[in-house]
Amino acid sequence: xxxxxxxxxxxxxxxxxxxxxxxxxxxxxxxxxxxxxxxxxxxxxxxxxxxxxxxxxxxxxxxxxxxxxxxxxxxxxxxxxxxxxxxxxxxxxxxxxxxxxxxxxxxxxxxxxxxxxxxxxxxxxxxxxxxxxxxxxxxxxxxxxxxxxxxxxxxxxxxxxxxxxxxxxxxxx
Amino acid sequence: xxxxxxxxxxxxxxxxxxxxxxxxxxxxxxxxxxxxxxxxxxxxxxxxxxxxxxxxxxxxxxxxxxxxxxxxxxxxxxxxxxxxxxxxxxxxxxxxxxxxxxxxxxxxxxxxxxxxxxxxxxxxxxxxxxxxxxxxxxxxxxxxxxxxxxxxxxxxxxxxxxxxxxxxxxxxxxxxxxxxxxxxxxxxxxxxxxxxxxxxxxxxxxxxxxxxxxxxxxxxxxxxxxxxxxxxxxxxxxxxxxxxxxxxxxxxxxxxxxxxxxxxxxxxxxxxxxxxxxxxxxxxxxxxxxxxxxxxxxxxxxxxxxxxxxxxxxxxxxxxxxxxxxxxxxxxxxxxxxxxxxxxxxxxxxxxxxxxxxxxxxxxxxxxxxxxxxxxxxxxxxxxxxxxxxxxxxxxxxxxxxxxxxxxxxxxxxxxxxxxxxxxxxxxxxxxxxxxxxxxxxxxxxxxxxxxxxxxxxxxxxxxxxxxxxxxxxxxxxxxxxxxxxxxxxxxxxxxxxxxxxxxxxxxxxxxxxxxxxxxxxxxxxxxxxxxxxxxxxxxxxxxxxxxxxxxx
Numbered sequence: 001x002x003x004x005x006x007x008x009x010x011x012x013x014x015x016x017x018x019x020x021x022x023x024x025x026x027x028x029x030x031x032x033x034x035x036x037x038x039x040x041x042x043x044x045x046x047x048x049x050x051x052x053x054x055x056x057x058x059x060x061x062x063x064x065x066x067x068x069x070x071x072x073x074x075x076x077x078x079x080x081x082x083x084x085x086x087x088x089x090x091x092x093x094x095x096x097x098x099x100x101x102x103x104x105x106x107x108x109x110x111x112x113x114x115x116x117x118x119x120x121x122x123x124x125x126x127x128x129x130x131x132x133x134x135x136x137x138x139x140x141x142x143x144x145x146x147x148x149x150x151x152x153x154x155x156x157x158x159x160x161x162x163x164x165x166x167x168x169x170x171x172x173x
Numbered sequence: 174x175x176x177x178x179x180x181x182x183x184x185x186x187x188x189x190x191x192x193x194x195x196x197x198x199x200x201x202x203x204x205x206x207x208x209x210x211x212x213x214x215x216x217x218x219x220x221x222x223x224x225x226x227x228x229x230x231x232x233x234x235x236x237x238x239x240x241x242x243x244x245x246x247x248x249x250x251x252x253x254x255x256x257x258x259x260x261x262x263x264x265x266x267x268x269x270x271x272x273x274x275x276x277x278x279x280x281x282x283x284x285x286x287x288x289x290x291x292x293x294x295x296x297x298x299x300x301x302x303x304x305x306x307x308x309x310x311x312x313x314x315x316x317x318x319x320x321x322x323x324x325x326x327x328x329x330x331x332x333x334x335x336x337x338x339x340x341x342x343x344x345x346x347x348x349x350x351x352x353x354x355x356x357x358x359x360x361x362x363x364x365x366x367x368x369x370x371x372x373x374x375x376x377x378x379x380x381x382x383x384x385x386x387x388x389x390x391x392x393x394x395x396x397x398x399x400x401x402x403x404x405x406x407x408x409x410x411x412x413x414x415x416x417x418x419x420x421x422x423x424x425x426x427x428x429x430x431x432x433x434x435x436x437x438x439x440x441x442x443x444x445x446x447x448x449x450x451x452x453x454x455x456x457x458x459x460x461x462x463x464x465x466x467x468x469x470x471x472x473x474x475x476x477x478x479x480x481x482x483x484x485x486x487x488x489x490x491x492x493x494x495x496x497x498x499x500x501x502x503x504x505x506x507x508x509x510x511x512x513x514x515x516x517x518x519x520x521x522x523x524x525x526x527x528x529x530x531x532x533x534x535x536x537x538x539x540x541x542x543x544x545x546x547x548x549x550x551x552x553x554x555x556x557x558x559x560x561x562x563x564x565x566x567x568x569x570x571x572x573x574x575x576x577x578x579x580x581x582x583x584x585x586x587x588x589x590x591x592x593x594x595x596x597x598x599x600x601x602x603x604x605x606x607x608x609x610x611x612x613x614x615x616x617x618x619x620x621x622x623x624x625x626x627x628x629x630x631x632x633x634x635x636x637x638x639x640x641x642x643x644x645x646x647x648x649x650x651x652x653x654x655x656x657x658x659x660x661x662x663x664x665x666x667x668x669x670x671x672x673x674x675x676x677x678x679x680x681x682x683x684x685x686x687x688x689x690x691x692x693x694x695x696x697x698x699x700x701x702x703x704x705x706x707x708x709x710x711x712x713x714x715x716x717x718x719x720x721x722x723x724x725x726x
Contacts, residue, residue: 078272078273079382080271080272081385082272085385085387085388096382096383098381098382102305102306103305105273105305106273106382129272130272169270170269
């Protein structure tokens with residue numbers, strides 16, 4: 001496709017702008033006005049006093065993933081890998097294994113999400129057929145000094161997990 | 174020759190052709206479950222029902238033979254309703270546990286449901302439950318709930334292996350596949366039932382839960398486990414081979430493969446030689462490269478001259494054998510043809526006693542006088558005739574103690590892909606690529622030239638190389654001229670110098686191969702062969718591994 005070129009006319013600086021001094025004074029005036037307003041009025045301040053005051057996130061903020069639990073506290077996930085299939089960032093790594101309980105059969109021996117690679121799109125949650133992975137914790141991934149703690153495993157993901165109201169195995173199981 | 178019309182298209186077929194085969198010829202798809210071109214026709218799944226003019230009821234296309242003036246409709250409202258009803262019936266007690274089913278992604282039931290039904294279940298009572306994860310033998314697990322009772326596995330046991338271990342037990346919704354009491358499903362071809370099972374009822378214990386099928390890349394190649402040269406599909410993921418699956422070739426293995434061939438990929442991954450070794454000289458260098466040891470080998474060969482021997486591996490591809498023969502003759506070495514045992518298990522179906530993939534090819538390239546074997550080599554080496562011996566390939570059938578036999582030889586070199594006793598005692602070990610990491614051609618015992626293809630990248634990169642590359646390095650260091658740059662180029666030279674390979678190219682060999690002395694003319698009707706592929710087998714994307722980026726699989 002050929003690029004279309006559109007010439008942009010720049011506004012020429014007049015003497016007032018090109019001499020700078022009046023503009024600098026104008027800027028100082030704005031700063032000074034805001035300084036007095038904040039000191040006396042304290043009404044429309046944008047800055048929050050973190051960590052005493054925290055900003056409320058929008059309702060649709062997802063946050064970190066969590067793995068839901070079965071009634072007996074085991075992981076709900078059956079290692080079907082649909083989340084890692086749907087994942088556009090390739091950040092979910094699952095190793096499936098045979099469960100000793102034949103009614104469960106397959107479970108994730110390893111379930112790792114690399115939070116540094118994750119783009120928090122929520123596709124994994126949508127792809128999951130068992131309500132096993134959710135992105136509704138509303139929590140950040142916390143900053144760390146190295147990369148490896150950001151590759152969180154099954155234990156960390158299950159720690160903030162909870163029970164689901166969906167019946168495992170479907171309606172007629 | 175009956176002439177009939179299918180969906181308005183006229184076609185003339187031989188007597189005895191079924192409607193399904195005629196439709197395949199016209200490119201019309203009729204869904205099936207129980208039909209398999211290699212087995213007898215059972216017509217029990219009813220998925221292929223089609224409407225025939227003047228017939229009161231729909232007819233099974235896999236079973237009904239074409240008659241003159243017949244008019245068949247495969248897509249009328251009646252047929253569509255029938256297909257939906259059949260799928261609802263099959264799915265009635267199906268557990269729909271696709272998330273934990275290994276077949277998901279290559280499941281005929283999934284495909285047919287998506288293409289012909291998509292209706293939700295209307296069942297409001299509990300489903301009938303049957304045995305789950307029940308081992309039928311040491312290699313196969315049965316999930317009776319998922320079974321749709323197509324009896325493909327039963328017919329395979331009855332007709333192909335003639336062992337007949339499996340039967341359908343009980344009636345109605347309680348029917349399930351089972352072995353006879355006290356018997357297990359354990360024959361040398363048993364894993365084929367896993368391939369032909371259209372659903373996830375029969376799964377292989379080896380592949381169970383290992384990898385979702387849609388993640389894997391497929392490469393068409395040839396099994397190197399015996400002299401039969403069965404066509405296989407290598408499924409790999411992230412440069413690791415996950416499984417072998419048979420590919421249809423009417424002139425070699427039909428639809429089948431033996432279990433030892435199928436499982437042979439584990440042999441190639443578990444015992445690889447991945448680092449060069451030189452125990453002769455105490456090197457001040459901490460790390461030696463493959464090139465260093467190849468140069469060392471070249472020096473030893475040149476010094477020994479006529480007192481050196483090459484032992485070829487009867488499994489090595491033609492290209493390597495060609496380069497090895499040129500090199501050995503230029504140096505003046507004696508040549509022997511070694512390799513694995515020639516007394517392996519043999520039967521009428523596929524397996525051959527010769528456990529080497531390319532004995533015929535190497536003999537064809539070596540010329541009119543046959544190469545002496547390992548027995549002669551043992552005799553000659555015991556007489557102290559050789560100062561330097563270069564083994565190509567890690568696995569050679571030999572005496573119990575190679576060390577004792579080779580004690581008089583001052584330089585033992587091995588170009589090794591697989592670890593063995595021989596590799597352990599060798600002075601110079603040069604790591605080589607396994608067959609799945611390279612291109613090449615092998616000739617099976619019936620003289621069929623077939624291509625092996627690269628399924629995974631050379632790993633560790635820069636350390637392992639195909640045999641011919643290492644041999645080329647040895648030849649260059651020895652002061653000989655070696656200009657080959659690819660397997661294709663070497664094959665071109667083989668074709669130019671050997672009349673048996675005349676007119677062949679990699680492209681002409683294609684997927685099904687060519688017989689020796691065929692002058693590049695195929696002996697297979699490719700259209701007929703394509704129609705004979707199991708119509709319910711999933712079609713995989715072919716991958717060119719060299720175009721893949723490191724982070725892709």
